[in-house]
Every structure is written in structure tokens, then in C-alpha cells.
Amino acid sequence: MKRIVIVGASSGLGRAIAESFASKGWRVGIAARREEPLALLQSRCPDLVEYKVIDITDPAAPSLLNELIDALGGxxxxxxxxxxxxxxPELTDEIERKxxxxxxxxxAAMVDTAFNYFKKHPDGDNRLCAITSVAGTKGLGMAASYSASKRFDSTYLTALEQLARLSGMKLSITDIRPGFIATDLLNPANHYPMLMTVEHAVPLIVKAIEKRRRVAVIDRRWWWLVQVWKLIPRFLWVRFPAKTRKE
Ligand SMILES: NC(=O)c1ccc[n+]([C@@H]2O[C@H](COP(=O)([O-])OP(=O)(O)OC[C@H]3O[C@@H](n4cnc5c(N)ncnc54)[C@H](OP(=O)(O)O)[C@@H]3O)[C@@H](O)[C@H]2O)c1
Structure with a gap:
């Protein structure tokens, strides 16, 4: 029986992806800060799901993730x-820091822990996946820390891919880059162009994981948009009104 561990599975994409893998009969380890939604999913599939409350910003997070992996049996x-x-846009320090x-x-703490687990278990399937964002393609004035952090994440995955090769590891890496999806992450007061539903996006994400895609932009319309964004030179990009409007 295949086993997947999902960090950030108490709501939105992570939870829907966890439900999708559980419905396929996978064993699923789930983690986040809010216990109630994790416990609810576990109670619905007690034979398949293990959970652990983890705050990924806490220095104890790596050892808690290892405990979850052990509880799942690998x-x-x-x-x-x-x-x-x-x-x-006000660059409030508290928001940028968080x-x-x-x-x-x-x-980094979570993907490093997963990387080191796979290094110690070279005979497994060994797939390291992360949801980054199309926001990492360019710096976004309305969300400076978010867009830059997602660029960081994609670059980190490339670094781990090279490190895996240098270390002689068999590891496949998947960088999932969605456009806007209607989850709690978005501000309901704003209008988001090309907004996708969770029901539309999650099967595409699951397929990208199963097919071991290296980079998966979700969905095809966003893939085309990203290709166009990449062609825009910086002097034009900084003049571009990349801003959502109020509903
Ligand atoms: N929705 C979009 O439009 C969109 C687009 C591109 C990329 N993404 C990315 O998709 C991923 C999932 O987001 P979502 O849209 O599904 O939003 P969401 O419903 O808000 O889910 C975010 C998840 O992250 C967990 N989380 C946040 N801080 C955490 C922490 N310190 N420790 C542990 N878990 C933490 C939350 O759980 P707790 O609060 O219980 O800890 C929750 O399970 C995010 O990485 C997001 O950047 C989303």
C-alpha cells in the first residue's frame, strides 16, 4: 500500500488532495496546526489516515514530521x-515576517526532513512534491513576500534536485504551481481573474504527482499566461497594473 505525507492538510488543497489519495486506498499522513479538521479526516478513514499537529515554523517541526512518517509505517x-x-501593499512587517x-x-525545514528521510530509504518510491505558485514567476507589488517566497520554494526544489544527483539518490521532484484557486487563502472581498474551483484543480494536481511531472502549472490557461509573463521585460513588468480589484 502506497503512503503519502501531506503537510498543510487541514483545509483547501492539502485536505482535498489527502481525501483524494485516501479514496484511492493510499495510507495518508496529514499535518497542520489545527487539530480538529485533521482528527475529523482521521475519524472518517481510521485505517488509512494518521495525523500530527505540526506548526512548520516551530523548531520541533522536523522531529514531529519524522514521528508522523514513522506512525504511517514509512x-x-x-x-x-x-x-x-x-x-x-502597506508592507506590514508582521505579515511579511509570517x-x-x-x-x-x-x-525548507519540511522538505529537508523529507529529503533526509528519502536519503536514508533509497529503496522506496521517493517522490518529493511541493505546492509553490505561479506567483513565483515575477515579483508582485501587491504581495512582495508571497511572490518572493514562492520563487524561493521553486529554487529550493531545484537545489534539492541537484543535491540528490550529487548524493547518488533516486528522487523525483514535483513543483506544482497553481494559479488562483478558491480556498481560504484568498480574500473573499477581492475579484480574482481565471479563478479555479478546488474540484477542478485537485485532480490536475493529483495527476501531476502520480505522473511525476517535474513542473506542473495548474491549469493549462495559467500555463499559457505564465509563458506570456516570462516574456515581459522587467522595465515593462514594473509598469504593469498587476492588481486584483474589489468585488
Ligand atoms: N489558493 C490559491 O489560489 C493558491 C494559488 C497558488 C498556490 N497556492 C498554495 O497552495 C498551498 C495551499 O493553500 P490553500 O490554497 O489550500 O490555502 P489554505 O486552505 O489556507 O491552506 C493552507 C494550509 O497550510 C497550513 N498552514 C499554514 N501555516 C502553517 C504552519 N505554520 N504550520 C503548519 N501548517 C500551516 C494550514 O493549516 P493550519 O492553519 O491548520 O496550520 C492549511 O492546511 C499554499 O502553499 C498556497 O501558497 C494556493
Whole structure:
């Protein structure tokens, strides 16, 4: 029986991905800060699901993640889904710090722990996956720390891919980059262009994990948009009104 560990599975994409893998009969280890939704999912699939309360910004997070992996009886696939993000044009220090602590420091702590697990268990399936964002393609004025943190995450995954090769490890890495999806992460007061539903996005994410895609932009419309964004030179990009409007 295959085993997946998902950090950031108490709501949104992480929870829906956990439900999808459990429905396929996988054993699923889930983690986040809020215990109630984790316990609820565990109670619905007691034979398949293990959970652990983890705050990824806490220095104890790596050892708690190892405990969850042990409770699951090992791990074939790791998915880092936990993340926070807010528009912050005032550059409020508290928001910037929280975003960077979670999406960079916490992110690195979790993917490093998974990497080291796979290094010690070379005979497994060994897939390390993370949800980053199309926001990492360019610096976004309305969400400086969020867009920069997602660029950090994608670059970190590339670094781990090279490190795996240098270390002679068999490890596949998947960088999942969604566009806007209607989850708690988004501000309901704003209008988001090309907004996707969780029901539309999650099967595409699950497929990308199963097919071991290296980079998966979710969905195809966003893939095309990212190709266009990449072509825009910086002097034009900084003049571009990349801003959501109020509903
Ligand atoms: N929705 C979008 O439009 C969109 C687009 C691109 C990328 N993404 C990325 O997709 C991922 C999932 O987000 P979502 O849209 O599903 O939003 P969400 O519903 O807010 O889910 C975020 C998850 O991260 C967990 N989390 C946040 N801080 C944490 C911490 N310090 N320690 C442990 N877990 C933490 C939350 O659990 P607790 O609060 O219980 O800890 C929750 O399970 C994020 O990385 C996000 O950046 C989302």
C-alpha cells in the first residue's frame, strides 16, 4: 500500500488532495496546526489516515514530521502544501515576517526532513512534491513576500534536485504551481481573474504527482499566461497594473 505525507492538510488543497489519495486506498499522513479538521479526516478513514499537529515554523517541526512518517509505517511521497499568503501593499512587517517564516523557513525545514528521510530509504518510491505558485514567476507589488517566497520554494526544489544527483539518490521532484484557486487563502472581498474551483484543480494536481511531472502549472490557461509573463521585460513588468480589484 502506497503512503503519502501531506503537510498543510487541514483545509483547501492539502485536505482535498489527502481525501483524494485516501479514496484511492493510499495510507495518508496529514499535518497542520489545527487539530480538529485533521482528527475529523482521521475519524472518517481510521485505517488509512494518521495525523500530527505540526506548526512548520516551530523548531520541533522536523522531529514531529519524522514521528508522523514513522506512525504511517514509512513514506513513498511527500507533499508540502502548507503556506500562507496575503496581499500586503502597506508592507506590514508582521505579515511579511509570517509569510517568510512559513513559506521559506518552514518550507525548507519540511522538505529537508523529507529529503533526509528519502536519503536514508533509497529503496522506496521517493517522490518529493511541493505546492509553490505561479506567483513565483515575477515579483508582485501587491504581495512582495508571497511572490518572493514562492520563487524561493521553486529554487529550493531545484537545489534539492541537484543535491540528490550529487548524493547518488533516486528522487523525483514535483513543483506544482497553481494559479488562483478558491480556498481560504484568498480574500473573499477581492475579484480574482481565471479563478479555479478546488474540484477542478485537485485532480490536475493529483495527476501531476502520480505522473511525476517535474513542473506542473495548474491549469493549462495559467500555463499559457505564465509563458506570456516570462516574456515581459522587467522595465515593462514594473509598469504593469498587476492588481486584483474589489468585488
Ligand atoms: N489558493 C490559491 O489560489 C493558491 C494559488 C497558488 C498556490 N497556492 C498554495 O497552495 C498551498 C495551499 O493553500 P490553500 O490554497 O489550500 O490555502 P489554505 O486552505 O489556507 O491552506 C493552507 C494550509 O497550510 C497550513 N498552514 C499554514 N501555516 C502553517 C504552519 N505554520 N504550520 C503548519 N501548517 C500551516 C494550514 O493549516 P493550519 O492553519 O491548520 O496550520 C492549511 O492546511 C499554499 O502553499 C498556497 O501558497 C494556493
Amino acid at each position: 513514506m513513498d511521497v511527500f507533499l508540502q502544501a502548507a503556506g500562507v499568503g496575503k496581499q500586503n 509569510t517568510l517564516m512559513t513559506n521559506c523557513v518552514g518550507f
